[in-house]
Amino acid sequence: MSRHNHRTMQQQSANQVRLIQSAVLCALGITVTVAAISLKGQSDPAEPTRACDLHFSNGYTLAGVPVAETVAQHTKGLSKRNDVGPGMLFTWPEPEPRIFWMRDTWIPLTIGFFDGDGRLFAIEDMQPNTDDHHASVHPAADALELPQGDFQRYGLQEGVRLTGRTCWLLDNEAMRKLEAE
Incomplete structure (x- = not known):
């Protein structure tokens, strides 16, 4: 394998890792936002229902x-x-x-x-x-x-x-x- 192919593979790997990290952070952000929105509508569990x-x-x-x-x-x-x-x-x-x-x-x-x-x-x-x-x-x-x-x-x-x-x-x-x- 040539040096150029090896470097290209490393860059592709690094790009894939960054892409996966971005996807995980995005999913985490969506989860936190959804949880905050759903909790906003809830009242104190110590209050009568x-x-x-x-x-x-x-x-x-x-x-x-x-x-x-x-x-x-x-x-x-x-x-x-x-x-x-x-x-x-x-x-x-x-x-x-x-x-x-x-x-x-x-x-x-x-x-x-x-x-x-x-x-x-x-x-x-x-x-x-x-x-x-x-x-x-x-x-x-x-x-x-x-x-x-x-x-x-x-x-x-x-x-x-x-x-x-x-x-x-x-x-x-x-x-x-x-x-x-």
């Missing part, structure tokens, strides 16, 4: 209550909000004793615990920015946090039952509104 109208045995319906169903949603709850709106329903697949606290929660709240049959069995006021524990004592399938005074305002007292829920998925705009509150 459903809301419900809650129907009670006393005839009252509480409209548009966000539902905390995941561990991340349970953990964040109503913390770091200036307005808690219609409160929040915390729900679990199985009734168990539950414990709540108010760290990083800026609004005084009241919590109500519901058993597996939907009966409200305990109501307790909670003060903002405290680590005091508020325990259900008995197994709870649901807990409802409302601004202080709302349980009384709506006639929700021990013995009232949560008789039904009309739920829907929150769209991205509704979720952004919740995040902004």
Whole structure:
């Protein structure tokens, strides 16, 4: 093989390596761009993705209550909000004793615990920015946090039952509104 052919082959090899490197970098750039675009539309996984109208045995319906169903949603709850709106329903697949606290929660709240049959069995006021524990004592399938005074305002007292829920998925705009509150 002549020197000229050897040098030409080396140049072709170097060009192929550069071409492959460029293709890999281009593909990586496209992947990062697509991932950034898809993540931009996603909201915080700690924000509720459903809301419900809650129907009670006393005839009252509480409209548009966000539902905390995941561990991340349970953990964040109503913390770091200036307005808690219609409160929040915390729900679990199985009734168990539950414990709540108010760290990083800026609004005084009241919590109500519901058993597996939907009966409200305990109501307790909670003060903002405290680590005091508020325990259900008995197994709870649901807990409802409302601004202080709302349980009384709506006639929700021990013995009232949560008789039904009309739920829907929150769209991205509704979720952004919740995040902004």
